[in-house]
Each structure stands twice: as structure tokens, then as C-alpha cells.
Amino acid sequence: MSAAPVPAPALPDERLAAGAARLATRHAGRFAAETVQRLLADSYRRLAATAQVTTHLVVLAERFTAERLDALAHDRGAPGAGLPRVLFVCSHNAGRSQLAAALLRHRAAGRVAVSSAGTHPGPGVAPHITQVLIEAGADPAGAFPKPLTDEVVRAADIVITMGCGDACPVVSGRRYLDWPVDDPEGAPPAVVRRIRDDIDRRITDLLAGLPGT
Structure with a gap:
């Protein structure tokens, strides 16, 4: 039975x-x-x-x-099938990882699947992050902090932590990077823009090494 x-x-x-x-x-x-x-x-x-x-x-x-x-x-x-997938991780998923995800999504124009998550997600994306993304032509609409989950890590081809000491589950076959980026929390607008531009330069290098981009 x-x-x-x-x-x-x-x-x-x-x-x-x-x-x-x-x-x-x-x-x-x-x-x-x-x-x-x-x-x-x-x-x-x-x-x-x-x-x-x-x-x-x-x-x-x-x-x-x-x-x-x-x-x-x-x-x-199948391994390697579909678009390359990049996951950005930081503590609160409210600043650096949101900047990186929105900028990569904007620059890649559909050629990369982009996700972001936080090990201790905050209540919302910081308003000054939204502002500097709009200034750069990136669309922050719909962004919200999300907790890090195993399935999102397993789906990623590249996992990038944002210099905040966060530990991610390690899955064999994935590429792990750490970008030592300053924290924009509480920073004046000029500093937040400098952080945004630092991340954007790193995205230029990332895109140059991704297949099909």
C-alpha cells in the first residue's frame, strides 16, 4: 500500500x-x-x-x-548551461551587494543572470544607494534585501563577497571572489559615489572574463 x-x-x-x-x-x-x-x-x-x-x-x-x-x-x-550566473553577498544586502547587482545587471543587458543576498539581511535598501544607482543609469526598482539560501549559491557560477568578512557555503566547481569594497553605510554622497565607481570598475574586469559577454 x-x-x-x-x-x-x-x-x-x-x-x-x-x-x-x-x-x-x-x-x-x-x-x-x-x-x-x-x-x-x-x-x-x-x-x-x-x-x-x-x-x-x-x-x-x-x-x-x-x-x-x-x-x-x-x-x-546541465552544468554550464544557460547564462553565466553571478551572486553578490554582503552582510545586510542593503548597500554594496545591491550596488554591484544593479550595476552588473545594467552593464550586462541580459547577458548575465544576477542575484544578491545577505547573511543578515536588513529591512530595506538604503535610500542613498538607490540615488547613486539612478545617477549611473541603473534601475534599482524592485530591489530588496534577501537572505542567503543554499539553492542560490549552488546555481551561481561566481560568488562574490563584498569585503565584509561574510562566509558563504562553499560548493565545488564555483568560483569565489572577494572585493574589498568600503562600506557606504552612513557615508556622505561623494564617498558613496566613489564606492559605486570602484564597484563599476571591478564589474568591467568581471565582464571581460565572462563567456559571451
Whole structure:
């Protein structure tokens, strides 16, 4: 007699059901609906643990889950398949890693899959980070701090820490870099712009070494 299927957990917010359905449809044939629901519930709880404002938490949880599902799908695929994937990591995912992710996304123009995460994510992206990105022509819209998860690390071809001493899970076959970048927290605008430009120069070198970019 076969075992009964394990039911999916109750979602912590009833509004998440629509998001779970959308994600399950997008990944039909890859992941069971119950798997999507479990990951969405976990994403919501992780974000809620550090959120100071919960107005958009349902939307952010769906975005975070979409990124995690894409990473899982990539990790299950053929090694080296698809776009090169770069993950930026810093403590709060509110400053340096957000600058680097937005700048690389802007410069690569769809030729690189870019993610960022924090070992201790903060409540939101710092306003001065958003401002200097807009000045550089990069789009900071939709950026929010996310916790570091195993599937995102496993999907990355390159994992870059931002000089803040953060430890990442080590997965064989990935390239690990550390960029010793100054912390923009509390810095005056001129210093934040200098940090942005330092990161941008490093991205120029990174892009020169990536296949297909």
C-alpha cells in the first residue's frame, strides 16, 4: 500500500495562494505544486523575520520564491548551461551587494543572470544607494534585501563577497571572489559615489572574463 502524499503546509498569509498558483504554473513539469507552496511559505517567513514594514511582504515573498525556483531549476540542469550566473553577498544586502547587482545587471543587458543576498539581511535598501544607482543609469526598482539560501549559491557560477568578512557555503566547481569594497553605510554622497565607481570598475574586469559577454 503506497504512502499518502505529504500535504503542503498552510501558507502564513492567505493572499499567497494566488502567488503559489502562478509560480506552480510557470514551473509545471519541473516542480510539484506542493514544493512551490513549501518554498513560498519558507520565503515569506524568512523575509518577515527582518521586515520592518510588511505592506509589500506578499509580493516580495513571491519574487524571492521565483528567484529560488529559477536557481533550483538551473542547478538541476546541465552544468554550464544557460547564462553565466553571478551572486553578490554582503552582510545586510542593503548597500554594496545591491550596488554591484544593479550595476552588473545594467552593464550586462541580459547577458548575465544576477542575484544578491545577505547573511543578515536588513529591512530595506538604503535610500542613498538607490540615488547613486539612478545617477549611473541603473534601475534599482524592485530591489530588496534577501537572505542567503543554499539553492542560490549552488546555481551561481561566481560568488562574490563584498569585503565584509561574510562566509558563504562553499560548493565545488564555483568560483569565489572577494572585493574589498568600503562600506557606504552612513557615508556622505561623494564617498558613496566613489564606492559605486570602484564597484563599476571591478564589474568591467568581471565582464571581460565572462563567456559571451
